[in-house]
Amino acid sequence: MKRLTLLLAVVAVSACAPSVTTTTSPAAATASVERMAKDVQTVASDAFLGRGPATPGEELTINYLVAQLKAAGLEPGVNGSWFQDVPLLQADIVGAPSLTVNVAGKRMDLKQGEQIAVRASMRNVDRVTFTGPLVFLGYGVKATERNWDDFKGADLRGKIGVVLINDPDFETGQGDFGGKAMTYYGRWTYKYEEAARQGLNGLLIVHETAPASYGWPTVKNSNTNTMFDIVRTNPAEVHPPLEGWIQRDFAVELFRAAGQDFDALKRQAQTREFRPVPLGDATFAANYTVTSRTIRSKNVLGRVPGTTHANETILYGAHWDHLGIGPPDARGDSIYNGAIDNGTGIAAVLELARLFKAGPRPQRTIVFAFWTAEEKGLIGSEYYAANPVYPLETTVAGFNIDALAVTGRARDVLVVGSGQSDLDDRLKSVLAASNRVITPDPTPEAGYFFRSDHFPMAKRGVPMLYMDSGIDLLVGGTAAGRAADTEYRRDAYHQPADNYDPAKWSFAGIADDVNILYAMGLQLANSRDWPNYRTTSEFRPARDKSASSRK
Numbered sequence: 001m002k003r004l005t006l007l008l009a010v011v012a013v014s015a016c017a018p019s020v021t022t023t024t025s026p027a028a029a030t031a032s033v034e035r036m037a038k039d040v041q042t043v044a045s046d047a048f049l050g051r052g053p054a055t056p057g058e059e060l061t062i063n064y065l066v067a068q069l070k071a072a073g074l075e076p077g078v079n080g081s082w083f084q085d086v087p088l089l090q091a092d093i094v095g096a097p098s099l100t101v102n103v104a105g106k107r108m109d110l111k112q113g114e115q116i117a118v119r120a121s122m123r124n125v126d127r128v129t130f131t132g133p134l135v136f137l138g139y140g141v142k143a144t145e146r147n148w149d150d151f152k153g154a155d156l157r158g159k160i161g162v163v164l165i166n167d168p169d170f171e172t173g174q175g176d177f178g179g180k181a182m183t184y185y186g187r188w189t190y191k192y193e194e195a196a197r198q199g200l201n202g203l204l205i206v207h208e209t210a211p212a213s214y215g216w217p218t219v220k221n222s223n224t225n226t227m228f229d230i231v232r233t234n235p236a237e238v239h240p241p242l243e244g245w246i247q248r249d250f251a252v253e254l255f256r257a258a259g260q261d262f263d264a265l266k267r268q269a270q271t272r273e274f275r276p277v278p279l280g281d282a283t284f285a286a287n288y289t290v291t292s293r294t295i296r297s298k299n300v301l302g303r304v305p306g307t308t309h310a311n312e313t314i315l316y317g318a319h320w321d322h323l324g325i326g327p328p329d330a331r332g333d334s335i336y337n338g339a340i341d342n343g344t345g346i347a348a349v350l351e352l353a354r355l356f357k358a359g360p361r362p363q364r365t366i367v368f369a370f371w372t373a374e375e376k377g378l379i380g381s382e383y384y385a386a387n388p389v390y391p392l393e394t395t396v397a398g399f400n401i402d403a404l405a406v407t408g409r410a411r412d413v414l415v416v417g418s419g420q421s422d423l424d425d426r427l428k429s430v431l432a433a434s435n436r437v438i439t440p441d442p443t444p445e446a447g448y449f450f451r452s453d454h455f456p457m458a459k460r461g462v463p464m465l466y467m468d469s470g471i472d473l474l475v476g477g478t479a480a481g482r483a484a485d486t487e488y489r490r491d492a493y494h495q496p497a498d499n500y501d502p503a504k505w506s507f508a509g510i511a512d513d514v515n516i517l518y519a520m521g522l523q524l525a526n527s528r529d530w531p532n533y534r535t536t537s538e539f540r541p542a543r544d545k546s547a548s549s550r551k
C-alpha cells in the first residue's frame, strides 16, 4: 500500500511539472536496518575469529560476502571471479638491530624502540647494512605545484636524511600547505616515497607529538613490529633501504653535537629558501638481519554493470578485515571481533549492492569492493590501486566506508578530508533534500584522509569521498554524539570489546547515510559528470594528467 501511494505522488508531481526529473530521487533507496544488523551480527561473531587475513576467519568472511552478493543478483567483479588475489609481503627484523651515530669523535649507540624506531625493510632483502653521512632535509618536501623544493637538486645518494613530520606551515598556521591542516606532504608515507625518489640510503623522521598527532608509543608500536606491504615489482621505487623515526630529544642532542641548533634549523625549514644542511661530520651506521615471507589474501568485488557507459565506474568500498586473535583483555576475551570496525562498513556496502541491483539499472557501472588487510596498512586497497580491475582514469568517483556509528540518526555527516574535491558540493545538495548538513573534518591537522582505504585511489587522482557518521544526534545533539564517540574509542576501538550489541545499537543513522550514498552514486551513474579535486588539492595534478581519457 505504501509503495502505491508513493508511486501515485510521483506521477502527480511529474504531470504538474514535467521539467522535474525524479529518476535520481533519494526516495528510490531504502536501506534495511534488519539486513545490515544481520550482516554485522554474522561477520562480527566469534566464529569469524576477528577476520584476520590468511586465517580461517578470512575463508568464512569472503564466503559470506560472496553468498550475499550472489543472493542479491550481482555479477562477479574481477573478470568473472569474485576475488582479486592479494599477495602480502611480511617482514621482521631479527633480534636487536645495531644502530650507531658517530659525531665529532663521539659514538652514540641507539636502542630500537627508545631513541629510534626502525622499520623492517620491505625491499625483500635479508640484510640491511651501510654507513652514510647524515643530512637535515627540512620537511623533506618537493611540491612543484607549490613551488617548493627542500632538496634543491643536492646529490643525496648514499646519505641518510633527517626530516620533520607534518608540512612546512603546520607550526606557523599559514602558508602554502593548508595552514594547520595536513597536506599529503606532511604524512610519513609521502616522506619515505620522496626519499626513495631522491636516492637516499635512509630517512629518519623526527617525532614530535603535536605535528605527528600521536605520541612516541604509537610510533614505537607500529614501526618495531611485523611490517606489511603489497608485493611490488620494484620496491626500491617507494622504499629507501632504511626507514625510521627518532625521538625529538635525541634529534636535539644530535644536532647540538653536530654544531647545529634544532629549533633554528626548523625555522629555516619553514621557508622556501631552505637548503639541505649536512649535520657536521655525523654518520649513521645500520646493521641488521631481516626475514621476509609472502602470505596470500583476497579482495572481494562484485558489480552492477552500466547500461550505456559500462566502462565508466563508480566504486564503493569497505575493508573486510580486522585484527584477528590477539592478546586477551581483562575479561579474557582474545577475539577482536571488529563489529563497528568494520562490520558496519561491510554491512553498508552489501546493502548498497542490494539497493543498486534492486533499483533502476544505472548507466555507468557500479563496483562494490571489500578490501583485505586495511589494518596492516591499507594493503588490499593499495594492491587494487596498483593493479586496478577497472581503469582508474575512468573511475568516476569512489566512496569509502570505515566504522560507522550505531548511535542513531544525526542531523549531519562528517567528511574526513573535507575541501579536497567537489564531491563535497554534490554531497551537500543530496543532504539538503533531507535537511541534513556536512560537518567538516574536525581534525584536518591529523591527516585522517591519508589513513583509510580510499587513499590509494585518491593519491592516484581518483576523486574519493570519505564520509563518516555525523555527531549531531537527533536525540541528545552533539554532546551525546561526542560522548558516544569518546566512549567507543576508549572502551572498544581496536579491542576485543568491539562486539555486536543489539540491545544498545541503532542502525537508523547508518540507514540514513547509506540512502545518501546511494542517491549520490546513482546521480553520478546517470550523469556525464566527472568530479574532480579542487585546484588547491595536491591530488588535482594526478587526475588532470589523464583528462584526455574522459569525455
Ligand SMILES: [Zn+2]
Residues within 6 Å of the ligand: 319, 341, 342, 374, 402, 403
Ligand atoms: Zn577500519
